[in-house]
Amino acid sequence: MDKYLELKGVHFNYFTRKSEFNAINNLSFCVDRGEFISIVGPSGCGKTTILSLIAGLYEPTSGEILLEGKKINNIDIGYMFQKDQLFEWRTIYKNITLGLELKDRSCINKERDRIDCLLKKYGIFDFKNKYPRELSGGMRQRVALIRTLAVKPKILLLDEPFSALDYQTRLDLCDDVKRIITEQEQTAILVTHDISEAVSLSDRVIVLTKRPAEIKQDIKLDFTTDLTPFERRKDVNFSNYFNYIWRTLNEER
Amino acid sequence: MKKGNNITGKYQHFLKAQKIDYLTTKAYQILLLMVFVVIWEVLTKVGIVDPFFFSSPSRICITFVDLVKNGNLLQHMLITLYETFLGFIIATVLGTLIAILLWWSKKTRDVLDPYIVVLNSLPKIALGPLIIIWVGAGMSSIITMCVLISIVITTLSMLSSFLSCDEDKILLMKSFGAKKYQILTKLIIPYSIPDFMSVLKINVGMSWVGIVMGEYLVSKAGLGYLIVYGSQIFKLDIVLTSTVVLCVLACIMYGIVSLIERKFKR
Ligand SMILES: Nc1ncnc2c1ncn2[C@@H]1O[C@H](COP(=O)(O)OP(=O)(O)OP(=O)(O)O)[C@@H](O)[C@H]1O
Numbered sequence A: 001m002d003k004y005l006e007l008k009g010v011h012f013n014y015f016t017r018k019s020e021f022n023a024i025n026n027l028s029f030c031v032d033r034g035e036f037i038s039i040v041g042p043s044g045c046g047k048t049t050i051l052s053l054i055a056g057l058y059e060p061t062s063g064e065i066l067l068e069g070k071k072i073n074n075i076d077i078g079y080m081f082q083k084d085q086l087f088e089w090r091t092i093y094k095n096i097t098l099g100l101e102l103k104d105r106s107c108i109n110k111e112r113d114r115i116d117c118l119l120k121k122y123g124i125f126d127f128k129n130k131y132p133r134e135l136s137g138g139m140r141q142r143v144a145l146i147r148t149l150a151v152k153p154k155i156l157l158l159d160e161p162f163s164a165l166d167y168q169t170r171l172d173l174c175d176d177v178k179r180i181i182t183e184q185e186q187t188a189i190l191v192t193h194d195i196s197e198a199v200s201l202s203d204r205v206i207v208l209t210k211r212p213a214e215i216k217q218d219i220k221l222d223f224t225t226d227l228t229p230f231e232r233r234k235d236v237n238f239s240n241y242f243n244y245i246w247r248t249l250n251e252e253r
Numbered sequence B: 001m002k003k004g005n006n007i008t009g010k011y012q013h014f015l016k017a018q019k020i021d022y023l024t025t026k027a028y029q030i031l032l033l034m035v036f037v038v039i040w041e042v043l044t045k046v047g048i049v050d051p052f053f054f055s056s057p058s059r060i061c062i063t064f065v066d067l068v069k070n071g072n073l074l075q076h077m078l079i080t081l082y083e084t085f086l087g088f089i090i091a092t093v094l095g096t097l098i099a100i101l102l103w104w105s106k107k108t109r110d111v112l113d114p115y116i117v118v119l120n121s122l123p124k125i126a127l128g129p130l131i132i133i134w135v136g137a138g139m140s141s142i143i144t145m146c147v148l149i150s151i152v153i154t155t156l157s158m159l160s161s162f163l164s165c166d167e168d169k170i171l172l173m174k175s176f177g178a179k180k181y182q183i184l185t186k187l188i189i190p191y192s193i194p195d196f197m198s199v200l201k202i203n204v205g206m207s208w209v210g211i212v213m214g215e216y217l218v219s220k221a222g223l224g225y226l227i228v229y230g231s232q233i234f235k236l237d238i239v240l241t242s243t244v245v246l247c248v249l250a251c252i253m254y255g256i257v258s259l260i261e262r263k264f265k266r
């Protein structure tokens, strides 16, 4: 199979006035089309930095990042953040069409049916004329996801998108996000320090070392295909994977 | 209020309590003003306080009527209002435009930073005599004074508001392929509207300060002129009457800005 997203020997150094320090060290991995991978690692190891690199926000100090064999461009990616970053002054509908509006006004009309379809399918249609402040935290994150998917990004980056939510909402939202991403055949990279989240959502988990981040383990998860994240949490394999990753994270190099 | 789903007695009670709370506050506010006016009047009538220096509410009323009839008070008011309005608009628009420019170009921002700090801490009134010489004694130097006083703070407040926008929001815009002007018009400006409203409110006060100060320095008309004139001929009735009129006008202007603000908040 052709490689979809490919990181080749990526190094990254942060330059500050006082010093230069190595945040990412010789990182190489691939992501297939439609694959959902998670990156877990200790706090401050450089997870957000990896996403910023993939998003084209920083240039790698050396190495390269390719999408379908070409250098990645920041309009190829969709971003979902810890906070939903909805625009308070726009209605839900206007928030969702923001990306289309920025690309090309005329395509809002062309895509109206598809957007309406997305809204209906994921239970947002009734809220479309409300403002973000009228929605709950979990609902807002759903809107944020749909907003990103509306522009059909080639790759979706999720930076701890559930960490600002309470436990109950988080479990519900995990199920929904997974369902939406699978149905839309979206390639996604999730960054988290919650191992159970990584194991319940993804096809593959990459475990990073402490800074400078290197790959410690790349673990393919083998579950019966159609389990929801919530069902996965009850699966026997779940605790095996969980313990394995937990040990890997904590063992000394 | 929520769309009329079963309003309970307790809720109505709560609404009533809220209303009463609001009304009593208002009542006390009015009462306070009345008490102040009455004490002022009584103290001057009894002679504990000399009305020659402190005037009195009744004398202010008489002076007011007199000034309207014989002293062109209305014209003075209009002139001051006109100057204030112009100064207010120019300072707000220009200040915001400069803030946008500084937001746009980080280099300009960094280069100008120390100068803006100096300008901000400089007491603008010190420039008064210079302005009169450069701009000429007249309405234009009064307005210049006013603009100088509020423009720096407008620029600084708006710039800090622009810069306080969440980096992730900007990243989001970029991931949608937004150009810089789109980030400005679709994100930064709408994001800063609430702060812009507070700047408007501050500028109302600032413009009045600027205009009255300008009028002290140069004018031949306007409320500030009337105040200076009154004190020169030792008619403190005129001074205090003009001050009261100033207060009322400033309050009205502030009220209008508050109304606009409420419109935007929805
Ligand atoms: N703009 C920056 N300039 C300099 N150093 C930075 C910058 N951003 C992050 N760092 C440093 O780089 C390291 C990696 O940061 P990063 O945010 O990628 O970690 P993370 O794994 O996402 O952490 P967390 O789990 O806390 O989100 C940290 O030590 C951080 O202090």
Ligand SMILES: [Mg+2]
Pocket: A047, A048, A049
């Ligand atoms: Mg992070």
